[in-house]
Amino acid sequence: MDTRTHPDDQALARLREEFTGHRIFRAIRSDGLLGEWVASLHDPRAGVDPTVMWPTAEELRAALLKEAERAKGKRDGFR
DSSP states (O other): OOOOOHHHHHHHHHHHHOTTTEEEEEEEEETTSSEEEEEEOOOSSSSSSEEESSSSSHHHHHHHHHHHHHHHHHHHHTT
């Protein structure tokens, strides 16, 4: 039995662990292959945009860090 984990699976698990306010998954393209990395907002304290999509896990992570800062700014602006 092959128990090796694909690097994309590892990246997906890390993103899900780090950004718990989002549902993170890979989109499926029309040809059935994996497409964009997607984060769907579930906790308004974690971001502003309802959906964030990027071609790579690294780009999605960077965008989600910016989303967290935007959400923090939004909260701080109400004080």
